[in-house]
Amino acid sequence: MAAQFGIQSEFNPDVHDFDIFIRKLKSFFVANAIVNEERKRAILLNALSENAFVLLENLALPAKPENISFDDIVKLFETYYKPTRVVFAERFAFYATKKWDSETIQEYAVRLRGLATHCKFGTSLDNALRDKFICGFEKGKILDMFFTKDEHLTFQEAIQAATATDVANHSYRLPATVQVKGENIYKLDYQEVKDQRTGYRSGPRNREQSSRGQTTRFRRADTSNTNTSSGSSWRQTGMSSCKVCGGGNHGTQRCFYREYTCTFCGAKGHLRRICKKVFSMLVHPKSKGYIELRSSDPLDSPKFYANYLSDPEYHDVRTFIAAIREKQRISQSPSLKRYGAEIVDT
Structure with missing residues (x-):
């Protein structure tokens, strides 16, 4: 028994496309030198799923599938599955498409070829593919690059140029460097005293020596940690931050914003800037309302x-x-x- 080349898969009308299936089947016949018509029909009937075989029986009535030639069976299926296509509807889908953010340039080019299959562009197919390929990109370096090309650019050359620009854009992206200018940092040495006349406690004044013995002194802060931000002093003193607004100079019960509602999660009792909830957001949806x-x-x-x-x-x-x-x-x-x-x- 001669060795068999290839594997013949089952045809399920709910999953597979008949045109692709029959082309693969004919290639299987060529690879295994199968020319007998009865053997071709037997292999085809054996490759049909139960639903496909029942469909063939209904299409072939009153004849039986076993009594019909291979070519006639193929014609019955092709007539049944042949879709009704409108050229302008196919071209509308072709021109309306855009490059998806999730697909590569090669995947985008292949998808364009598939959309142009039934558009009947004829000899202008390459120009139509090239123009739509370029117009499908969003504003950016790739589109700017195409604006420098002439009208004799072919579709394949456009793919190569876009791929080269995309690779260069990702390969030579240098990390940004941040330079911090070293400056002296001063902090206020706060000394709270009690006003002898009014009985209230007062803070520092804007002059070096107050009239009632309260002194405001400025001294250079420790600059060994250049990442120290405003508000770090209360963290270094061991005070806990307010769970409502994130401040460090008061407690949660005394916070002015404790009755506010978060504009991010909608919960009451904290502000948006310290909200701990994380939500997913679709920035570029494909669904259209x-x-x-x-x-x-x-x-x-x-x-x-x-x-x-x-x-x-x-x-x-x-x-x-x-x-x-x-x-x-x-x-x-x-x-x-x-x-x-x-x-x-x-």
Whole structure:
């Protein structure tokens, strides 16, 4: 028995495309030198799933699939699965597409070729692919590079130029260097005294010597740590920060903002700048919503249909899942564990 080349997979109409399946099957016949029509038909029928075989029986009535030639079976399936295509609808989808942030330049070029399959561009196919390939980029270095090219650029040359610019942009991105200018830092040596006349305690004055014996002195602070920021003095004294606003010169119960509501998470009792909750946000969604008029009255508010997470390729869903996984990874890092970071159910 001669060795068999290749593996013939099953055709499931719910999963596979018949045009691709039959082309692979014919290549399988060529690789194994199968020319007998009855053997071709037998292999084709054996490769059909149960649903596909039932469909073929219904298409072939009143004849039986075993009594129909291989070519006739292929014609029945091609007629049934042949989609009704409108050229202008195909071209609209071709021209409306943009390069996705999640795909590479090569993936973008391959997707464009697939969209142009049924557009019937003819001899102008290369120019159409080149123009749409360039116009699909957002503003940036790649698009600026294309503006320097002439009109004789081919589609393949455009792919190579975009790839080279993208690689150069990522390979030679130098880290930014920060130079800190060394200056003397002074801090106020606060000495609180009691006013003998009024009985109230007073703070430092803007003059070197007060009229009632209160002295305000300035001395140079320790500048050994250049990263010391304003407000670090209360941390060095052991005072805990306010859990409402983050300040260090008062307690939580005395905070002026303790009745405020956080504008980020909506919880009461703290400000947005110290909110510990982290939310995922979709910056470039692929899902598209729409707006409808509520009535003929121009003063009526319109109807909004957000259609969140409705893109057919589930790009938004995959992006959100990746963001959640990243938050889980970061929350387990030693740096955040020191501050008691944890994932809570809401």
